[in-house]
Amino acid sequence: MAWQLAWRLFKRELAQGQLVLIVLAITLAVLSVSGLARVSERLQVAINGEAANFIAADRIINSPIEIDPSILTKATELGLEHVTNMEFNSMVYAGDNFQLVTIKAVGDKYPLKGAIELTQGETQALPAELEAWYENRLGGLLGYPQQIELGEVNFAMSEEISRLPDGGFNPFASSPVLLIRLADVAATGIIQPGSRVTYRYQFSGDAEVLAEFETAVKPMLNNSQRWVDVQSGDSPIASAVKRAERFLLLASLLGIALACAAIGIAAQRYCQRHYDVVAMLKTFGASGKQIRQIFAMHLLLVTALGVVLGLIGGFILDSVINGFLPAEIAAYSPPYLRPVLLGVTTGLISAFMFSAYPLLRLLSIPPLRVLQNQLEGIQAGMWLHLLLSLSAMALLGYLYSQSWPLTMTVVSAVLLLGALLSVLGFALIRLGHGVGMRTTNPLQLALAGLRRRARQNAVQLVGFSSALVLLLTILALRQDLLNEWQKQLPENAPNYFLVNIAPEDTQPLNQFLDSHQILATDIYPVIRGRLTHINGEELISREQEKNGVEGRVGISRELNLTYRETLPPNNDIVEGKWNQADDEVSVESEVAERLGLKLGDTLTYSLENQKVEVKVASFRQVQWETLQPNFFMIFRPKALQDFSYTSMASFHLDNAKLAAQGSELTANQVVLQLIQQFPTISVIDVGAMVEQLRQIIDQVSLSLSLVLALVLLASALVLIAQTEAGMATRQRELAVLRTFGGSGWLLRTATGFEFALLGAIAGLLAVIVAEFALYMLKTQVFELVVYMHWPWWGISPLAGAIVVATLGMWRCRQLLNQSCADLLKAG
Template sequence: MEWQLAWRLFNRELKQGQLVLIILALMLAVLSVTGLARVSERLQVAINGQASKFIAADRIINSPQPLDEAILAESEELGLSLSRSLQFNSMVYAGDAFQLVTVRAVDDNYPLKGTVELSAPQPNKTPLHHQLWYESRLAGLLNHPPSVELGNSQLAMSAEILRLPDGGFNLFASSPVVLMRLDDVPATGVVQPGSRVTYLYQFAGDSSALEAFEEYAKPKLTSSQRWVDIQSGNSPVASAVKRAERFLLLASLLGIALACAAIGIAAQRYCQRHYDVVAMLKTFGASAKQIRWLFGMHLLLVTCVGVVLGLFGGFLLDMAITPALPAEIAAYDAPIWRPVLLGIATGFISALMFSAFPLLKLLSVPPLRVLQRQLESSSISNWLHPLLSLLAMAVLGWLYSRSLTLTLTVVASVVLLGLLLALMGYLLVSAGRSVGMKTSSPVALALAGLRRRARQNSVQLVGFSSALVLLLTILALRQDLLNEWQQQLPENAPNYFLVNIAPEEVAPLEAFIQSHRIEMTDVYPVIRGRLSAINGEEVITPEQQRQGERGRIGISRELNLTWRETLPPNNKIMSGHFNERANEVSVEAGVAERLGIGLSDKLTFIIDNQKVDVEVASIRAVQWETLQPNFFMIFSKEALAPFMYTSMASFHLEPEQAGVILDLIKQFPTVSIIDVGAMIVQLRGIVAQVSLALTLVLVMVVLASSLVMIAQTEAGMASRQKELAVLRTFGASGSLLRWSTTLEFAILGAVSGVLAVTVSEFALWILKTRVFELQVSAHFLWWWLAPLSGAILVACLGLWRCAGLLRKSCGDLLKLEV
């Protein structure tokens, strides 16, 4: 019986349009979450897929010894592609000339992602037997021989390498790279038991198989073996991908918060409209259990319709956006189940949690309300509603992002917005009380309306402010991310680096560069040294610790050291001062934290078998993702003056000036030239895709915010219709009503703008310092632009929605059914 009554109630109110608002809110919630999640995951998969070409695979295991075959067998069972390669240093000979090289011995599957770019096309993707592919500078160093000797083998120099997909960006790896077949290595006799070699195992496949393989393999790796993915390290790609993923997560999380606000508002409006219905049912003898069942089933039907429509809309949105994406992004397909499950969970959890308090108030309405309509439930504590709402938002945020920082940031922003709304509601009521019911001017009538609808206006402020907060936060983060990436990769970014510059060649080289009107960046001296002690305590490598030696853990390799009289670009002093006295050193913040180094600590380095004692003068933050030389330790010039050094520099060269490189090689044959132009092009391609992702998400957020604002305007139409009818009856003119309505909505919009700026600045401060590692800056322009834009936008929306009511006569208004 209750089920039939619930269905009849649902069917009747659906036909009458009384469920439009709550179904629209639920649909908007599910559509926003499903659509944002679907598009975000597609973009995320595409960005990671494109960025994985930087490591020529999806995942890599880097090992100093052969990997356990059981791990490799597991990768094959999961359907992953595998490429094995070997890396080691060796000498190659051509007649009397010889050169140290970095050998990459690869199998036929290499590379799993990307391609090896050669100066001339080859029919095969890797070298043939007894062939060597080489970097162009090797040929110049060996006087362009047709073949070279590597150990016991004679290998033909068959193709010149322009770029390896996983070549990376290491200016200090001055040895030229050569590529050969893995099965040709035994014949060279170079690799013997005890040789220092690196085994590289590269894997590629779908995301689920990679995740399963990671769960299996990672715990089985030793401390000397390293798991690598595109987000490992401090590469420019890793930083861009990490920040893009965080941005997409945040956008979807804010979409959830926006949807939750819309559902809460719609549920409250729904329950208010049924106070009289519940009072009448109780008067006619309906039991509390019957009423709970009736409205519980009614709400379930409404939720199901909203969820289904939202899922359908989310997929329509994805289908509409996908054709507009570039082919390299549209080619990727993201898993479909997660957006669907997330949309369903959002619909049902938010409908339950955000409707619980209004529904409890509805069910506790006294029967006497039939006679005294001002009566409402007073037995329900008002603190229950915000508590349930925050709990629902936190649960949904955690389910989606799995990030405690992002979830707490959104919840804290909502709490701040609630406190500001309470304060602003009090001020609005106070302002309205001073003018009472005066109708002498549009301003007085607008303020009186704000007072009369204080509770309803506070609800509308939630929607308007939430939409503006979402817009401002996403807009600011998107712009800051794009600005930072553009600063890292400007149009004139250096595309050639010069290394191994002897001291006597610095001045002639600078003169050569200036004669060709090329601007060269700073010249950095480079000296190799090892950190041996901190405050007199000897440091050891992690390998020495595993062998039982005692001491403080240090860095397991020699460091590239430099000196500077001024702070380098893309470095920021976090504490201390930059090398004002002799024997001072500036330490990078990450290394300082890992080794427990602080200001005034004494460090001992071994350079050319000599001890150098220095004092830590400053701790620096370094932007490792920039295509610039960066150093862990920067000394004063006096500290490193006794030691021999080489230098490095960089410059930007336009394509039409390529002939300068040949002249430079002839004049300075010992200087190594590294061309990173192809890498910059690839980096810019990935940043362009990330920028597109941010723009698309911003557009979706704008659309979702607009729908919430429209829904909020719709929520107050019933009471406004009654008020207009009364004012018309007492002779108010149409012009007075139009102006007062416009001003009332404009004041709401301006107040929403002020609240939005306050909350956005708070949220951005947390996000930039804790999540995105961006520089914090105030947005002073927002403090007048956001209230002005909010006033204009909300006033236009309100006037557009009220236009039909304002045109009606008093009689027509009274005849309309509320």
């Protein structure tokens, strides 16, 4: 019986259009969540997939010894591709010339991602047996021999390497690379017990399988073995990828919050529509159990319809957006299961948990409502509604992001936003009390309407402002991230590094660069030194700490130190002042945090068997992604200028720039001239890496734009749902005003003013809360520079007034055009 009544009620109300709002809210909630999940997962997989080219694999295990064979067996069982490589340093000889090189011995499947770039173009091949491919600068250092001697074997110098996919970027590592086959290492006789070797095991495969492999393998690694991926910090785009993924998660969480808000508003309107139905059913003798069953089944049918339509819409949305994506991103296809489950879960949880309190009020409607239409049942229990709503939002947020900190940040912001907007909105609307008593003109009538619906409008302000706050937050974060990346990689970003510049070559080098109109960075002196004491306390290494030695842990290697008078570009002082005295040093902020340094601490360095003591004057934030010379420690010139040093610099050079200057030389010819004139200077070409990095940043930028568009859709849904929620009350008021002689022009103008005032107040409140939210997100999550968005304080109220007034007038257009008799009949 209950099922039949629920089904008949569902069919009738669906045909009459009474369920349109809540079905639309659930549909768009599921659509935005499933579609957003699918799109954002595709973008995340694509970003990580493209970024994996920087490490030539999806995952890597670095180890000083051979790993447990069972790890490789596990990888094979899971269907992962894997390859074993070795890296070690050795001397190579060509006649009377010799050079220290980094030997990279690779297995047959290398590289798993990306390609080796030779001077003749990309290749997936590897050196033949007893054949060596060499980094281009090695040929110049050895005089381009036909053969070289490595250990006990001669290798043919066959191909010149422009770039290896996992070559990394370390301008201080001046040893050129020699690529050979792993099978040839044994014949050289170089590797003996105790030799310093890095084993690099690379893995590639499906993301889910890699996650399973990581869970199984990580506990098997010891302290000297490292698990590496594109976000581990070894990749030059680790920071960009991490920030992009945080943004995608945040945008998705905000999309879920907006969708839940729309469902909550629609659920309240859904229950209000059924007050009279419940009263009639109780009057005709229906028990409380029967009524609960009827409306539980009715809501289940509504939810099921919304979920099905939402999933279909999500797939269509994904297909449409995928058609606009670049081929390299569209080629990635993450599994459908998670977006579908998220969509279904979102629909069920949000529909029932956001409807719990309105349903409770609905089921408590007394039978007397048949005679007294103003009776509405229980009024208490709003705390339960807030608790269920926040619980639903937190649960959905965690299911999506798998991050409690990010989820609770959003939930806390929503809670704070609701409280502030409710209080401030109600207070601002009450200010119209005295002004709105007379209704002789449209503005006064609008203010009177705001006052009459003060409580309802305060709730509406929460919905309007929430949508605007989330839009402003996403818009600002997207722009700040793009600006940050563009700052790191401008069009003239350095694509060549010069290292090992001897002091006597500094002036001739500057003359060479000037003659070719090459704009280079400053030339930085580089001095090798070790930090030995902090405030007189001797530092220990991590190895000593592992062996039980007590003490303060320092940096277990020599540092590259520099000196200069002024603060370098791309460095910002975050605490203290730039070095003023000769015995002061500026320290990079992350290193300072790791060492537990404070301003005024005394640091002792060992340089060429001499001690140098300096005081910490400042901490700097360094943008390492700029591909310009950067240092952990920067001294004053007088502190280090008596020590021996080499220097380094970087510059940008391309064929288009040379042609614009009227030069007949290509970039490669200029670099070749530089190498011939300064044979002791090492030239490192990072142009290919810069270009690849720029392509990935472009893909990230596109992803941010797409996510912003999806959040815009969810925001529009909330605004429409919020406008729809007050239509019944507004219809009755228009009927009364028409009865008392209000003209159509007066009512239309007053309604427009009322919505515009609501939008303006919502816009103003949205700016206040958005500035606070951005401060928290930039300082706690994204590590971005905080600043005020002053133009918003004028633009946001104006935009809010226009948008809300437009939506309100569009929704009220039929009511405003109806006659008095039609309004009374409809009411």
